[in-house]
Amino acid sequence: MEKFLIAIDAGTTNTRAALLDQEGKLIGLQKAAVGVRNTAIDGDNHKLREAVKGCIKALLTNRGLLMADLGGIVASGMITSNVGLVEVPHICAPADAKTLAENVRTITLPEVCDCPIWFIPGIKSAQGPIGLDNFEDMDIMRGEEVESVAVIAQLHRGEPMLLVLPGSHTKFVAVDRARQITGSLTTIAGELLSAITQDTILADAVGRQFVAPGDYDPELMAAGYKEAEKYGLGRAAFLGRILNQFAIKDKTKIANYILGTVIQGDVQAAEQWLKGRGTGHTVVCGTGTMSRALADALAMDGGFGEVAMFDGDGELPLSTMGALEILRQGNYI
Numbered sequence: 001m002e003k004f005l006i007a008i009d010a011g012t013t014n015t016r017a018a019l020l021d022q023e024g025k026l027i028g029l030q031k032a033a034v035g036v037r038n039t040a041i042d043g044d045n046h047k048l049r050e051a052v053k054g055c056i057k058a059l060l061t062n063r064g065l066l067m068a069d070l071g072g073i074v075a076s077g078m079i080t081s082n083v084g085l086v087e088v089p090h091i092c093a094p095a096d097a098k099t100l101a102e103n104v105r106t107i108t109l110p111e112v113c114d115c116p117i118w119f120i121p122g123i124k125s126a127q128g129p130i131g132l133d134n135f136e137d138m139d140i141m142r143g144e145e146v147e148s149v150a151v152i153a154q155l156h157r158g159e160p161m162l163l164v165l166p167g168s169h170t171k172f173v174a175v176d177r178a179r180q181i182t183g184s185l186t187t188i189a190g191e192l193l194s195a196i197t198q199d200t201i202l203a204d205a206v207g208r209q210f211v212a213p214g215d216y217d218p219e220l221m222a223a224g225y226k227e228a229e230k231y232g233l234g235r236a237a238f239l240g241r242i243l244n245q246f247a248i249k250d251k252t253k254i255a256n257y258i259l260g261t262v263i264q265g266d267v268q269a270a271e272q273w274l275k276g277r278g279t280g281h282t283v284v285c286g287t288g289t290m291s292r293a294l295a296d297a298l299a300m301d302g303g304f305g306e307v308a309m310f311d312g313d314g315e316l317p318l319s320t321m322g323a324l325e326i327l328r329q330g331n332y333i
């Protein structure tokens with residue numbers, strides 16, 4: 001790269017911006033607890049606009065740089081949705097880094113900054129009319145496709161691959177032999193866990209807490225998983241209260257049990273979706289509790305090939321690595 005570059009990843013609740021030098025080294029990171037959720041709540045995107053503007057300004061000021069020192073700004077994630085900064089339609093799978101590069105939109109938003117921004121589109125899984133007979137074939141993602149590009153660039157082995165990106169919305173992303181993303185499956189696992197943890201009778205049994213990374217307990221997670229397999233989420237979750245009332249006082253253990261009940265639905269959904277696709281190997285992104293639990297549950301299931309965990313190269317966020325790869329494929333940098 002001849003100049004500096006900023007890579008922005010704006011999701012539902014957070015915005016992150018990374019500053020890279022000419023060698024592609026990370027020299028600054030800014031975060032704001034603002035995302036498209038704020039737009040949905042406020043009915044306009046001024047908070048997101050200000051957050052993005054603020055992150056760019058802080059990155060430049062902290063390094064004594066000017067806008068003219070930038071070779072470009074790239075943005076991905078929910079920032080391209082109807083509640084983001086600019087709506088860019090999803091492109092349709094199959095798609096790879098090159099297809100994404102070909103569909104980048106270059107737009108200047110003077111209210112944010114003078115430098116044009118390269119917006120990377122999201123990916124949808126199907127096209128054509130969607131109705132009650134086929135809506136389950138459709139899925140959408142914005143942001144996870146860019147992280148997927150980073151993982152594919154590092155770990156693709158010339159065989160089909162399943163990527164798992166846990167979060168508020170957990171994504172399963174299918175990749176074929178030719179490195180093409182062929183589709184995705186989304187669940188609201190993170191949001192569901194949050195609702196059970198904060199807003200149900202179970203809140204007391206889990207102490208209103210998620211499982212902290214140091215408190216992860218595979219045995220209790222597996223117990224919740226098995227009960228959900230047998231009885232479904234509603235009954236299995238209530239059994240968490242029974243466990244707490246009559247057998248296990250430790251709320252952290254109950255939180256692990258509840259985590260397993262939620263994870264089970266994800267694994268079942270992925271299994272159903274993958275029928276006939278051929279899994280190859282599976283990579284679970286991240287190192288948090290949800291990632292570890294998903295990796296254990298997928299391995300326990302046995303139908304997902306070799307299951308590994310991956311959290312990038314330890315320097316650049318996955319979204320930045322993926323954005324760089326897409327820009328390179330499109331000769332933007």
Ligand SMILES: O=C(O)C(=O)C[C@@H](O)[C@H](O)CO
Pocket residue numbers: 011012078081122140141142143144169186
């Ligand atoms: O594309 C959209 O508009 C979505 O709502 C997909 C959403 O699940 C994101 O992928 C979360 O990062």
